[in-house]
Amino acid sequence: MADTYDLIVLGSGPGGYVAAIRAAQLGLKVAIVERELLGGICLNWGCIPTKALLRSAEIYHYMQNADAYGLSSEKPSFDLAKVVGRSRAVSKQLNQGVTHLMKKNKITVHMGDGALTAANKLTVTKDGTKTDLEAKHILVATGARARDLPFAKADGKLIWTYRHAMTPPEMPTELLVIGSGAIGIEFASFYNDMGARVTVVEMLARIVPVEDADVSDALQKSLAKQGIEILTGAGVESLKPDATGIAATIKTADGKSAERRFSHCIVAVGIVPNTEDIGLEKLGITTDRGFLKTDPMCRTNVPGIWAIGDITAPPWLAHKASHEGVIAAEAIAQELGNKDVHPHAMDPLNIPGCTYCHPQIASVGLTEAKAKEAGHEVRVGKFPAIGNGKAIALGEVEGFVKTVFDAKTGELLGAHMIGAEVTELIQGYTVGKTAELVETDFMQTVFPHPTVSETMHESVLGAWGRAIHF
DSSP states (O other), X not given: OOEEEEEEEEOOSTTHHHHHHHHHHTTOOEEEEESSOTTHHHHHHSHHHHHHHHHHHHHHHHHHTGGGGTOOOSSOOOOHHHHHHHHHHHHHHHHXXXXXXXXXXXXXXXXXXXXXXXXXXXXXXXXXXXXXXXXXXXXXXXXXXXXXXXXXXOOSSSEEOHHHHHSOSSOOSEEEEEOOSHHHXXXXXHHHHTTOEEEEEESSXXXXXXXXXXXXXXXXXXXXXXXXXXXXXXXXXXXXXXXXXXXXXXXXXTSOEEEEEESEEEXXXXXXXXXXXXXXXXXXXXXXXXXXXXXXXXXXXXXTEEEOGGGSSSOOOHHHHHHHHHHHHHHHHHHTTOSSOOOOOOOGGGOOEEEOSSSEEEEEEOOHHHHHHTTOOEEEEEEEGGGOXXXXXXXXXXXXXXXXXXXXXXXXXXXXXXXXTHHHHHHHHHHHHHTTXXXXXXXXXXXXXXXXXXXXXXXXXXXXXXXXXX
């Protein structure tokens, strides 16, 4: 007889395990199915270990520039194996933490490959043994994987995805990065700081194309100053690994193609949802270009089947998946009779995005161009880090904060940042957008001095011609 639950979560990434915990908190009997490692890609092979790598690169960068702070560091060097080892240790610690949380919340964990056999049934296969499970509701949170180039699949030796790039067999000397989204730019920044010569190829007209144009321009100039070659409006037509590296044919913006040599290549051209072999086809779940379509509460078109995270619509971000996990868990509990929960749909425009390159970039809401396209009359404030005392003291004067407001209502439409620790600062604007604050709320808020956060205040003031320090 099949094990029976209120909710089965298929996938234990930042969406799946959070959904399982929230559902358990609400009194549901919950199981989670995971084929590899608790915590999913983000914790084990994505967000967290890359930040550990980037932290090592950041410290190495400061060691190499110690003289600017009146310090000395003779011949700084690094041990790549130890850098990678620290990153893996961080992931292992967090994986163990998720394991503890499953036990603490009395969530049953089934390790193996899960596949839906009906709207309320799921089979887990582990080492040839099948276990049948049943649930009133099933939440699909299987995530996504890196997209391969059709003409050159990643081999882990010379052609890498993000996963290979986190555990490199050797240090690249000449690195080609294809794609300038968050993943591509973060690895370009990491390997450049560690001493590789890096070239980034982006087919669109500017790097980090989802960001505000001013941020894209500033980041491109900064990375170029650091020695990274950036080719926009360009494409890679072929990749041919051989005994001494990779031959890449690159078509540049002027329409000319030429072959260039690299030691390694990272492919960062998007993701593919993990929908194969999990039983979705036979259930008739509606998809859009392979991604599951859901309503604002994360329901699919099949009653009892829910979906969250990278298997659904963008943005494909861990914190978006986690928040969807809470929404779905509460909506499921409500359907099962809990009258004390009141789930709220998430507004995609209130989801912040962060890229942990050097300098960092972060944003929330509409870009200036998108705000104008949407018909808003806008007021824009822009305050440079060079006008901030704390940034000067830190020696981090590169970057700015840009805010976009509706000129008539004072609504914050978007905020865009580049500079030191902006990935920590952006949450201030995210709270403001979620709470529907207007310009006077931000203006009347007291920002502590001296902090880099004062640039946020000055940017808001600047939108109304009231900036004090610029």
